[in-house]
Amino acid sequence: MITHKNISLFFIFLLLLLLLLNLYFAINFWWFVVVVSVWFLFNLVGSSLISSNYHVKAFCNNPLETEKKIAITFDDGPSVFTLEVLALLKKYDIKATFFCIGKNVEAHPEIIQQIVDEGHLVGNHSYNHSPFFDFYNAKKISEEIQKTDAVLEKHTSKKINFFRPPYGVTTPSIRRALKITKHKVIGWNIRSLDGGTKNQNLIFNRLIKRVCPGGIVLLHDTASHSVLVLEQFLQFLQQNNYKVISIEELLNLKAYEN
Template sequence: MITHKKVTIFFISLLLFLFLLKADKGINELWFLVVALPFLAITIYGTARISSNYIVKAFCNNPLEKEKKIALTFDDGPSVYTLEVLELLKKYNAKATFFCIGKNIETHPEILQKVIDEGHLVGNHSYSHSKFFDFYTEPTIRKELQKTDKLLEKFTSKKINFFRPPYGVTTPSIGRALKITGHKTIGWNIRSLDGGTTNVELILNRIKKRVSPGGIVLLHDTGSHSVLVLEQFLQFLQQNNYEVISIEELLNLKAYAD
């Protein structure tokens, strides 16, 4: 497996070798650029793609699942639209995992309580979900995770195990923070992109064609268009004999620790 640590060691070794050659034979400095550019490209790809496991191990699906079972996850709530999502999940007897933003928990504690009361799971999605989260230092990231954990644990009474990084981006600082907090990173393999477009037909077609046993779907509970997508998607799953199960059951991982 290609990881950030292995790649960094490899390219540092190459750079050291070039320095030795330069000192001995005076090679062209462009060779340093030739080495640096692939390192930069690999790192950008690895940090931006959560399923690459480049920085941290992320659980994005269960490739061993052969039965028609799938998990639903919702990011960025709680919000007023979470209530509509909950009604649909109840209607179709489906359980989901909600990755919550700390500041939104403070705004809608009663909605988060309803999520818990109706038997759904919750996970950590940072406190601020800042656009600059990926550039935060390890101590700042750790504080965000711990602050959100405390908010969630008021409702679960148990330690939060699941974390989903904002935008699905992982960095060395995030990796170092997770080693301290002990969270398991939960990704996805079916991304709706409903956070970037409100075109219901486009979103629905995108996720329907990606459905397969053991998949994890990423949706948002923060917009009316996502609610419309969810109802039609749940109908599609029902018509195709798919069972919506929890992340815990799909991945055989515990969402909470005592």
């Protein structure tokens, strides 16, 4: 299994082997550079792909699901656009999971309460969603996660179990923090890229090309173009007999603990 621990042990062994050989033969310095560079590349790719399980186990879909069932998730809210998302979900009788940023929960307590009251699930998406989150040490990461849990639990009255790391990046520090907080990491396998482009046709076509049984969709509830694509997508699912179910049902995991 390709994990951070296994890859690190392998490359440490290679470096030690080169050092040993260097005692008897003149090993070109560039061999060491190549080994370290490949090691760095493995870490970069593994950390960037949440589905790789390189640092932590992430639940990105249910590969055993054969029926047309998927789950829909939203990141980075709550925001004023979350209200439009909620209206659409209510119109199509769909329950989703919202991975919320702690500071946004504090800014919009009435919206997070509406999310919970309407039967949707909420998960932890860090407190600040800082671009430097991946460089935090385990102590600071666990503090951010726990701070966000605290503001969410005012509305759920239950302990939050789901965490989605900012940008979907994982690191050794995140792994160590999660050993403290005990959260389950929820990823995705159907990414809309609506956080990086406003081209609605591109977003919509990307979604429908990737829809498959057991999939987890990643959208954002922070912009008008995402809301417009969401309605198109919900219509597509309806027309193609897809059923949207909760993350709990899809993965057989609990979003909360009493």
